[in-house]
Amino acid sequence: MKIRSKEELNKLRDVLKAKAAGLAQKDNSSSIIQVKVTMSTCGIASGSRPIFDFFKEELAKRNIPAKVSQSGCMGFCYAEPTVEITIPGENPVIFGFVTNKKADEIIERFIRKGELVEGIIPQDYETVIFN
Amino acid sequence: MTSQIRIALRNCGIIDPEQIEDYIARDGYIALAKVLTELSPETTIDIIKKSGLRGRGGGGFSTGLKWEITRKVQAAQKYVVCNADEGDPGAFMDRSILEGDPHSVLEAMAINGYCTGGSKGLVYIRAEYPLAVERLKIAIKQAKEYGFLGENILGAGFNFDIEIRFGAGAFVCGEETALIHSMEGLRGEPTVKPPFPSEEGYLRKPTNVNNVETYANIPVILNKGWEWFSSIGTEKSKGTKVFALAGKINKVGLIEIPMGTTLREVIYEIGGGIQNGKEFKAAQTGGPSGGCLTKRHLDIPIDYDNLIAAGSMMGSGGLIVMDEDDCMVSIAKFYLKFTVEESCGKCSPCRIGNKRLLELLEKIVQGNGTMEDLDKLRNLSTVIKDTSLCGLGQSSPNPVLSTIENFYDEYSEHINKKKCRSGVCKALMQYLIIPDNCIGCTLCARNCPVNAITGERKQAHLIDQEKCIKCGACMEKCKFNAIIIN
Numbered sequence: 212m213k214i215r216s217k218e219e220l221n222k223l224r225d226v227l228k229a230k231a232a233g234l235a236q237k238d239n240s241s242s243i244i245q246v247k248v249t250m251s252t253c254g255i256a257s258g259s260r261p262i263f264d265f266f267k268e269e270l271a272k273r274n275i276p277a278k279v280s281q282s283g284c285m286g287f288c289y290a291e292p293t294v295e296i297t298i299p300g301e302n303p304v305i306f307g308f309v310t311n312k313k314a315d316e317i318i319e320r321f322i323r324k325g326e327l328v329e330g331i332i333p334q335d336y337e338t339v340i341f342n
Numbered sequence: 343m344t345s346q347i348r349i350a351l352r353n354c355g356i357i358d359p360e361q362i363e364d365y366i367a368r369d370g371y372i373a374l375a376k377v378l379t380e381l382s383p384e385t386t387i388d389i390i391k392k393s394g395l396r397g398r399g400g401g402g403f404s405t406g407l408k409w410e411i412t413r414k415v416q417a418a419q420k421y422v423v424c425n426a427d428e429g430d431p432g433a434f435m436d437r438s439i440l441e442g443d444p445h446s447v448l449e450a451m452a453i454n455g456y457c458t459g460g461s462k463g464l465v466y467i468r469a470e471y472p473l474a475v476e477r478l479k480i481a482i483k484q485a486k487e488y489g490f491l492g493e494n495i496l497g498a499g500f501n502f503d504i505e506i507r508f509g510a511g512a513f514v515c516g517e518e519t520a521l522i523h524s525m526e527g528l529r530g531e532p533t534v535k536p537p538f539p540s541e542e543g544y545l546r547k548p549t550n551v552n553n554v555e556t557y558a559n560i561p562v563i564l565n566k567g568w569e570w571f572s573s574i575g576t577e578k579s580k581g582t583k584v585f586a587l588a589g590k591i592n593k594v595g596l597i598e599i600p601m602g603t604t605l606r607e608v609i610y611e612i613g614g615g616i617q618n619g620k621e622f623k624a625a626q627t628g629g630p631s632g633g634c635l636t637k638r639h640l641d642i643p644i645d646y647d648n649l650i651a652a653g654s655m656m657g658s659g660g661l662i663v664m665d666e667d668d669c670m671v672s673i674a675k676f677y678l679k680f681t682v683e684e685s686c687g688k689c690s691p692c693r694i695g696n697k698r699l700l701e702l703l704e705k706i707v708q709g710n711g712t713m714e715d716l717d718k719l720r721n722l723s724t725v726i727k728d729t730s731l732c733g734l735g736q737s738s739p740n741p742v743l744s745t746i747e748n749f750y751d752e753y754s755e756h757i758n759k760k761k762c763r764s765g766v767c768k769a770l771m772q773y774l775i776i777p778d779n780c781i782g783c784t785l786c787a788r789n790c791p792v793n794a795i796t797g798e799r800k801q802a803h804l805i806d807q808e809k810c811i812k813c814g815a816c817m818e819k820c821k822f823n824a825i826i827i828n
Contacts, residue, residue: 212487212488213487213488213489214371214488214489214490214496215489215497216496216497217375217376217379217496220371220372220375220496221372223366224366224367224369224370227363227364227367228367230367231364231367247355249355251437251438251441251442251473252434252437252441252471252473252474253434255473281358281359281360282354282356282357282358282359282442283353283354283357283359283438283439283442283443284351284355284438284441284596285354285355286351286354286355286595286596286597287593287595288594288595288596289592289593289594290593337345337346338346339345339346339347339348340348340352340356341347341348341352341562
């Protein structure tokens with residue numbers, strides 16, 4: 212699909228933006244649990260690829276509709292593999308040192324029941340992100 | 343509370359780097375569209391100049407000025423180059439940007455092409471970054487499909503294309519003239535500047551070379567305005583800087599801080615302090631070209647000029663933290679060894695001078711140094727800095743000078759007392775058996791790989807210092823704490 216003008220790009224941007232916002236909104240018809248697995252060289256080296264596969268396969272197997280995607284470095288190199296979970300209507304939560312066992316716990320307890328699970332990366336400083 | 347501000351890393355960890363739609367949803371290519379349809383090249387360059395953005399690759403030259411110089415040179419063909427030859431030990435900022443947000447760099451390169459008159463972009467990246475290369479290839483393909491690269495971009499009549507060029511991972515190829523020669527298929531050796539690449543670069547045509555992080559800042563500056571960008575940072579260093587935080591720190595990671603943040607905030611707040619509660623000794627910035635910051639530098643605001651005044655430099659953003667267990671003479675030796683290996687050999691001050699520096703340091707860590715050697719180190723360092731051809735040689739003695747300046751006591755201890763307080767320099771330490779504690783179990787003797795330990799069963803043993811290779815196996819095995827390091 213070729214974008215031929217600024218107007219076309221703006222239109223596309225608005226559509227994609229609304230779609231992305233819809234995913235994270237509570238009570239939206241398209242809202243869905245989002246799982247982001249850090250897959251930069253450092254993440255992959257610490258074993259994020261099997262974690263990515265685990266979430267993708269297990270969430271499907273356990274009938275939990277979710278969008279599992281890869282992302283670049285979140286900056287928490289010391290805690291790789293890291294996974295960010297966004298439950299619609301809530302703030303994203305980042306887990307560090309994720310193993311298959313931990314991933315299972317995250318699915319069963321955090322995603323299904325909303326319980327807090329150990330391994331959340333504490334944000335003791337503020338981060339401002341622009342786009 | 344200390345805060346990070348993510349501008350260059352705005353999309354890293356947020357978008358899927360292999361999906362251009364994710365990038366567009368976060369205002370991707372909007373800046374390019376704005377520039378192509380609303381702004382003249384001159385106005386755009388003016389915005390970049392006013393923003394105060396300086397080269398993030400280490401030199402800190404005004405980005406807008408560089409663009410302006412390239413624009414002003416008359417030529418039928420010009421090139422836009424992205425320097426992704428990240429070579430400092432412990433640095434991974436550029437790799438992370440390319441792996442996490444490749445489109446931001448492509449968009450900025452196209453903007454640069456529009457401003458300077460270049461129609462061809464080249465990303466010079468080391469082949470050792472396979473994932474970054476892969477994602478860059480995907481990004482270029484997607485950008486072409488959407489028409490952000492190619493002919494008549496966004497219907498504005500502007501043509502721009504990007505190709506990838508691979509480097510073999512030579513440190514000197516991060517220097518822009520060496521980088522250009524490497525792309526031309528020549529040996530990666532620097533040449534004297536001027537002419538600067540902006541005047542005569544790739545294939546002798548005007549070439550704008552910027553670093554990955556510098557490019558990643560461009561779209562945001564154009565979307566949010568130079569006033570906003572220049573409101574962040576210090577008087578002469580605007581915006582933010584990405585640092586790869588490594589070494590003896592609790593939270594090793596990739597951080598982006600506003601210029602002017604102090605080292606103390608970086609280490610103790612964002613970095614979570616030193617590992618195992620040890621004491622902070624030094625932070626190395628600028629890689630093999632930089633120097634060490636110490637306890638007395640903890641509270642100076644980090645920016646280009648302050649770091650240089652402190653005897654170090656911003657460099658590309660590697661920040662390696664050291665604690666009390668690190669020997670500063672050995673650290674200087676480590677960086678110098680790196681430079682000696684990476685020197686291209688073209689000019690003699692760098693080729694021979696650094697080798698001699700390394701030999702002097704080797705002599706000191708072996709316990710054979712004299713105080714005259716310290717003077718020799720200083721004098722030779724100054725000569726190398728003054729007479730080398732390119733930035734590599736001109737900055738290679740910095741780790742030596744900076745450690746002598748800040749840790750003179752450690753050098754003189756190595757020389758006069760034959761002592762390494764951190765226990766790193768093996769030649770200066772001895773494993774000894776305390777006869778009173780030794781019960782003669784023979785465990786150490788049986789585990790010594792070079793049979794340096796002798797003694798009768800049930801009697802105190804002795805280590806032959808001539809034979810001992812200081813591997814520490816005996817001390818590890820001893821159950822009675824009878825073996826100590828002197």
